[in-house]
Amino acid sequence: QVQLVESGGGSVQAGGSLRLSCAASGRTFSSYSMAWFRQAPGKEREFVAAISWSGDYAYYADSVKGRFTISRDNAKNTVYLQMNSLRPEDTAVYYCAANPGGGGSYKIPSSYDFWGQGTQVTVSS
Numbered sequence: 001q002v003q004l005v006e007s008g009g010g011s012v013q014a015g016g017s018l019r020l021s022c023a024a025s026g027r028t029f030s031s032y033s034m035a036w037f038r039q040a041p042g043k044e045r046e047f048v049a050a051i052s053w054s055g056d057y058a059y060y061a062d063s064v065k066g067r068f069t070i071s072r073d074n075a076k077n078t079v080y081l082q083m084n085s086l087r088p089e090d091t092a093v094y095y096c097a098a099n100p101g102g103g104g105s106y107k108i109p110s111s112y113d114f115w116g117q118g119t120q121v122t123v124s125s
Helices: none
Strands: 004-007 010-013 018-023 035-041 046-051 058-060 068-073 077-082 092-099 119-124
Touching: 004 092, 010 068, 018 035, 018 092, 018 119, 035 068, 046 068, 046 077, 058 068
Parallel strands: 010 119
Antiparallel strands: 004 018, 018 077, 035 046, 035 092, 046 058, 068 077, 092 119
């Protein structure tokens, strides 16, 4: 079993920055593909960013490309999401997800076996 705990959410004005963290339990974290998703009220959960087990490959939704950066520190069992130039439309609950098997599409929630509880990000105009 893998437990994921997100932190770093909060309220910020448009143009500001936040860094989300996701701490994972388990000795095999370094073999997991990891991702961030978000869900706004009344909307489906959507892909934000993903990173390979080694950190060599990163993928982003078009809506965040150039503004958000996903990274990981396998020594600390932690994945990060640096969010810059935040916009009101980035407001959502952000979830960390783990894919121990590495299979499936990185954009699809069902490819991930474990999820955190979410952290709220609110961007005001």
